[in-house]
Amino acid sequence: MPTHAAIPAELHCGQRRYVERAWFRFVASGTRLVARAALALAMAARPSEGAAATPSYSEHQDLSYYLTEDGEKAPIDSPADWQLRRRHIIEHVESVMGRFPRPGTPIPLEMEVLEEKEFDLFIRRKIAYHTDSSAARVTAWLFIPTAIAEARRPAMLCLHQTVQIGKDEAAGLGGNPHLDFAAEMAERGYVALAPDYPSFGEYPYEFDRDDYVSGSMKAVYDNSRAVDLLQSLPEVHADRIGCIGHSLGGHNAIFTALFEPRLKAIVSCCGFTQFPNYYDGDLRGWTTPRYMPRIASKYGSDPKRVPFDFTELVAALAPRPFLAVAPLEDSNFDNAGVRVVMEAAEPIYRLHNQSKHLVADYPLGGHDFPDDSRRRAYQFLDQCFEHQPSD
Numbered sequence: 110m111p112t113h114a115a116i117p118a119e120l121h122c123g124q125r126r127y128v129e130r131a132w133f134r135f136v137a138s139g140t141r142l143v144a145r146a147a148l149a150l151a152m153a154a155r156p157s158e159g160a161a162a163t164p165s166y167s168e169h170q171d172l173s174y175y176l177t178e179d180g181e182k183a184p185i186d187s188p189a190d191w192q193l194r195r196r197h198i199i200e201h202v203e204s205v206m207g208r209f210p211r212p213g214t215p216i217p218l219e220m221e222v223l224e225e226k227e228f229d230l231f232i233r234r235k236i237a238y239h240t241d242s243s244a245a246r247v248t249a250w251l252f253i254p255t256a257i258a259e260a261r262r263p264a265m266l267c268l269h270q271t272v273q274i275g276k277d278e279a280a281g282l283g284g285n286p287h288l289d290f291a292a293e294m295a296e297r298g299y300v301a302l303a304p305d306y307p308s309f310g311e312y313p314y315e316f317d318r319d320d321y322v323s324g325s326m327k328a329v330y331d332n333s334r335a336v337d338l339l340q341s342l343p344e345v346h347a348d349r350i351g352c353i354g355h356s357l358g359g360h361n362a363i364f365t366a367l368f369e370p371r372l373k374a375i376v377s378c379c380g381f382t383q384f385p386n387y388y389d390g391d392l393r394g395w396t397t398p399r400y401m402p403r404i405a406s407k408y409g410s411d412p413k414r415v416p417f418d419f420t421e422l423v424a425a426l427a428p429r430p431f432l433a434v435a436p437l438e439d440s441n442f443d444n445a446g447v448r449v450v451m452e453a454a455e456p457i458y459r460l461h462n463q464s465k466h467l468v469a470d471y472p473l474g475g476h477d478f479p480d481d482s483r484r485r486a487y488q489f490l491d492q493c494f495e496h497q498p499s500d
Contacts, residue, residue, distance in 0.1 A: 163200040169418035170383070170453045188461055195425050201416035202367060205403050207322025209368045210330050216243055218338050223248070230256045230499060231295040233280070240334040247331055248311040249304035250280040252295030253344055256499040263349035263494040264300035264339045266332060266365075266372070267291035268358025270379075275310025279303035279358075287478045288355050290486075297487055297498035300345050304335055306357060308399060316398035324399040325364055332365040336372065348373065349494045353486065355379055355478050356441065363422050366429070374493040375426060376486045378434035378478045379442055381419040384412035386446025419446075420453035427454070428461035430493045434482045436474040444471060 164176035174182040175194035185191050203209065220238040227233075232253045237246040254262060267290055269279045280303050281289030291303035305312035307327055314327075321327040332352075340347040351374035354362040359380015366372045384392060390412045396405035408414040423431060435447035451469050458467040468489060472482045491498055 163197050163204070165416060166197070166201075166421075167413075170420050170449060172420065172424050172453055172457055185457075185460070191427075191457060191460060194421075198417055198421045198425050199367065202364075202422070204416060205323070205401050205407070206326040206329070206364070209326065209333075210241065215334065215337070216241060218334065218341065219243075220338060220341075221246075227255075230254060231292075233292075233295075238334070238338055240331045247304050247335075248276070249302055249335070250276050250291060252280075252291060252299075252301040252303075254295050254298045254300065254499065256298065260344075261346040261349075262298060262300050262344055263351070263490075263496050264302065264342075264345045265291070265294045265490070266335055266339065266350070266352040266362075267294065267301050267303040268332070268352065268354030268361050268365075269303065269306065269309070270354075270356035270358055271309075273309060275305040275312065276303040277310060285477070287480065287483070290353055290355070290478070290483060293483065294353070294487070294490075297491070298496065299490075300339065300342065302335055302339055304331065306361070307331070322403065323401045324397075325361070325401050328361050329365050329368055332361065333369050336369055340371070347371075349496075351375065351490055351493070353378075353490070356476065363419070363426070366426055367422060372429070374430040374432075374490055376432045376434070376489065378482070378486070379436065379439050379476050381422075381433075381450065382435075382442040382444075382446030383420060383449050384415055384418050386443040386449070387412075387441075419450045423450050423467075424454040424457040427457045428463035428466055430466040430489070431468070432486055432489045433469045434472070434478065434486060435469060436472050436477060436479070436482075438473070438475045441476050447471075 164180060166176065172194065174184055175190060175197065177183050185194060216239045218238040220236050223235040223237055225232060225234045232255060234251045235248065236251045237248045240247055267279045269275055270288060272278050272284050274283050278284030278288050279291040281292040291301040294301040307314035307324060316324050319327060336350060339345050339350055350371055352362040352366060352372045353376040355378040359377040362375050362377050363381065366375045392404055392410040392412060395401055396410055404410055404415055433447055433451060435444050437444050451467065455464060455467055458464050470482050470485055472479050
């Protein structure tokens with residue numbers, strides 16, 4: 110079993126193409142009422158009556174089998190076998206977070222540039238755009254590098270931690286200077302987009318008044334629309350988009366990538382541990398409206414009852430490159446639980462012949478993204494996207 114302690118120099122981004130999910134069709138209009146109703150309809154879509162219930166797995170660390178319709182264990186011997194277990198994982202995630210919206214005609218983004226400032230290596234723009242409603246906009250910082258001649262560049266979706274200033278921290282405009290990864294990625298020649306999470310920064314939001322089951326799924330859909338926005342930019346190579354996040358942003362990078370195959374590489378810093386290791390199994394931190402209230406209301410905040418764990422979520426990213434940064438003294442996301450997750454996911458990456466795409470960095474320190482770990486994360490992404498960083 111690999112130790113996941115070093116980032117292999119030979120890492121390259123997988124060439125696997127992902128098949129887009131079929132989209133539920135409906136006619137959307139620009140009015141808020143119809144848009145919200147259509148979105149609610151898209152989220153409410155359920156399997157037809159008589160469809161078999163998703164099998165329940167009590168062993169979230171054992172990814173060597175899937176359950177048949179009869180509840181029998183069948184070995185996972187191929188990537189095709191794994192897709193059966195992966196489908197069950199996604200269905201269990203949706204049972205907690207709510208359905209991922211699949212509108213046939215998404216709300217137009219209608220990006221606006223609110224301000225712009227030019228620096229030595231990049232242009233920084235404050236932008237706003239629609240995601241699921243024509244009456245509301247997400248505000249974000251968009252960095253366009255200017256120091257390299259490449260016409261279309263790789264891009265990174267940069268997700269901030271739980272901090273009131275939201276996107277400003279990732280942009281280097283306040284907060285922890287170790288978490289300005291959007292600005293640092295732009296300095297390396299990446300297009301970088303740092304949006305606000307709902308209720309932070311310039312994104313006022315009332316979770317109890319929307320059509321989402323969880324704040325997590327709201328954020329996942331917003332992030333999916335952020336990928337739409339990145340792909341619309343002439344400076345971005347549409348097939349070279351990744352995601353990086355710390356803490357809140359770290360687990361939302363994982364959540365988003367589960368539903369968004371266009372994210373080709375994922376970096377999660379201080380973003381997860383297996384549920385039994387999260388504050389000794391006290392899951393209350395996951396149950397607020399900003400996250401997943403059903404963990405409490407439906408599953409009693411009991412790690413044994415929650416129908417998925419991060420062992421499955423990380424494995425479900427295979428074969429895409431995934432880097433976990435897990436400091437040894439992180440008091441939020443226990444390092445020992447991260448190691449369990451990575452060891453459980455490794456056989457699935459090996460099944461896809463991509464063990465080198467599953468990488469972990471276990472630095473000294475607490476709940477932070479230290480300099481050396483950020484440098485290694487950026488090198489990981491450079492290797493994945495075959496990107497030559499700016500000097």
